[in-house]
Amino acid sequence: MSSYFGKKVKVSVFGESHGRGIGVVIDDLPAGEKIDMEKLLMFMGRRAPGKDKTATPRLEKDLPVIMSGMLGDTTTGTPLCAVIENTNTRSGDYGNLMTVPRPGHGDYSGYIRYNGFNDIRGGGHFSGRLTAPIVFAGSVCRQILEKRGIKIASHIYSVGNICDTPFNPLKIEDSLAEKLNKMSFPLIESSVEKDMREYIEAARLKGDSTGGIIECVASGVQAGIGSPMFAGVENIISSVMFGIPAVKGIEFGAGFDITKMLGSQANDCYEYDDNGNVVTSSNNNGGIVGGITNGMPILFRVAIKPTPSISVPQKTVNLSSKENTELVIKGRHDPCIVPRACVAVESALAIALINLL
Secondary structure, three states: OOOEEOOOOEEEEEEOOOOOEEEEEEEOOOOOOEOOHHHHHHHHHHHOOOOOOOOOOOOOOOOEEEEEOEEOOEEOOOOEEEEEEOOOOOHHHHHHHOOOOOOOOOHHHHHHHOOOOOOOHHHHHHOHHHHHHHHHHHHHHHHHHHOOOOEEEEEEEEEOOEEOOOOOOOOOOHHHHHHHHOOOOOOOOHHHHHHHHHHHHHHHHOOOOEOEEEEEEEEOOOOOOOOOHHHOHHHHHHHHHOOOOOEEEEEEOOHHHHHHOOHHHHOOOEEEOOOOOEEEOOOOOOOEEOOEEOOOOEEEEEEEOOOOOOOOOEEEEEOOOOEEEEEOOOOOOOOEOHHHHHHHHHHHHHHHHHHHO
16 A cells, blocks of 8 residues: 555555545554653644644644554554544635646646546645644654654755755754754754745745755664665665655755765764764765664755645646646645645654664
8 A cells, every 4th residue: 555654663644635534543553652742742733734924824733633552641552543633624726626737736647547536635645734644653653762762853954045054964962953843943043044934935925835955863873773775774764755745855964965075075984982982973874874874863855845736827738628728726835845844754754763673
């Protein structure tokens, strides 16, 4: 099934953007793990729409109802199922899209794949709304990981050409991770927020949208996790990241810039630190070599495309009349998905790591 991930901790996402609800089933979580629901709801709130001008005005509380798998605040070891009700849908906004596919969306490819039976309201199962169950699952997984010394954080690396200060690739301070985890517009350098927001607002006022890059890190991951070739850490992390609909690329460590280096510059040389631990003097490989962790922070960046639903007129086709036509998209959409996507990226990383462990 395409909406299923994991061999050790299995995550299955279900629902559509404008259906009665969306949700997730998580199999094979360890029993006896206490989950802080207040912290979980904080992460859910960072993804929830309708709270910021950079996001869609569609207001959803995104309160998960846990159907099974927890007794009080503790996992029971049986499948953990959570359902999130859709309470603020306006399906009429999508009536003209049944046979007129939106550029940049999964409408046409879904139409072909599912013989025209795909649900296009709000994007259906292709929608970014389906990242809410991912955030729920990831929020559970990351709390289990934290008890094993693994911390996850992300920030808005860039919006358009406006950039934040990057993470220190060698060490992520716990205080910085905790600070970013509580921010709805997470930045290391707060002074760039004004320029980013103005750039997003300018796109919104023109009926357009913008994308950006999210930088994400996991610290405390021990060396020796993962396998070469097809079960590498990069492979597993990437496969979950591309479950987030807006993600169009990923790079680890220095990423594509490593191609501009000489081998003597790109190689991460080993040394012992003051505590006798093997570390590297740089982290151009993002904490992963040969598909296996080397004990340094796992560091990567994901490219988030501009929201495809824009009110600027666009060329498309009418699949019923078989004619070229022009489309103006109605409805409520994010001028920039990047701020809300940060917690989705963190959650996807948690799901990948708990399986790798």
